[in-house]
Amino acid sequence: MSSKRLIARLDIKGPNLVKGIQFEGLRKLGDPHEFALSYYKQGIDEILFVDIVASLYDRNSLDEIIRSVTDDVFVPITVGGGIRTLDDVKKALDSGADKVAINTAAIKDKSIITKVANQYGSQCMVLSVQAKRLDDHWEAYYDNGRERTGLEIGEWIKEGYELGAGEILLSSVDRDGTLRGIDINLVNYISSIVPIPVIVGGGMRDEQDFVDAIKYGKADAVSVGSLLHYQKSDIARIKKCARDNSIDVR
């Protein structure tokens, strides 16, 4: 099999690392740089920074944090939250980010997917999708899980791939921050309909969730937040559990 990745997700509000529960209610956890550096030293594969108020207040202010983090953290960095224009993308990449994760802006104008892919390459363009279960299907949400799109998740993701997205970042609005486990059916469904890597995140309770996301969900990477920030588990334990389950990890 191919090598799978463990990605640390850091939600940022202003200068702080925060954590939210189901996209509402935030708790301050500390200095993002310190957390990022600590995870880097522990062997994290990638780090994802999400500016969680950017899409509300029309800005993306992560640049300073990214700039300082990339001075001593040498693993791939993805930036998301309020990335709206090619200029926002440029600013993120100029600060040191390698990829951008875009949700709301793509919902409002899907041509941004192609623009980013053409300018910077598909590998830079991560389509971020927030899925919420509705009756018998999942719908794509935006504005940090607040707004409905009316789009069935599979159709939207397939379109995103066709427009040039190089990776999918799939989160569950229902599970995020709840430590209730991931939605395996959702992950499996998405992993099987596009030929690009799928990162799944939201609701990881323990090491076994990482294993399940990959073995049964067929995800290529898993992003974890609360699990690491609250020290319910750590990078070494998650990776050991993966190896014990025949998953190839670094």
Added chain:
Amino acid sequence: MKKATIIDYGIGNILSVKRAFEANGAEILFASSREQILESEHLILPGVGAFAKGMEELEKRGFVDAILQYCSMERPFLGICLGMQMMLEESEEQGNHKGLGLIRGRVQRIQEYDENCNLHKVPNIGWYSLDVLKKDKVFEHYDQDNRVYFVHSYCAHVDNRENLIAQYYYDTAPITAVIKKGNSYGMQFHPEKSGEVGLEMIRQFLDI
């Protein structure tokens, strides 16, 4: 202090590369002219994205001859990711396009299915360990268990096995990881994003 020059042709994560070289104590210059390329002590060609666009940007700036001239003098050169792919003669990405031709071979898409019919997600993104095939200074301290970070949809095929320094395995399929001719190196992975392992390779390269 070691000096390293990064070719600035409007493409690629030059800042990340700069930081990784600076972390190794190098002084970084960005080359935006032919003269700056020719004056380099260690020349780096980074790059992400499409081959055709990369070559177009190099040609637009008149950098191609300068790069070829620099490399012919056996001065240390490092192509990273797209930069490595452009070292070859041609690529089939988005049609047929000519590369720098520093090393004989071509760039082709990573096979979508391996021989066991496992679907390969493309781009292949992940950390893999290298199968180093030849003794080389840059990999002197490389340990079999160490991994480096790859993200690519296309891969290099060299004509001459002599130019193949290392490969990695995606399932069972071998994929070119490092190519070399003279003192011109090409790395498919991103040493500047591969943690301490990558930084060490950069250190070794700076020592050439």
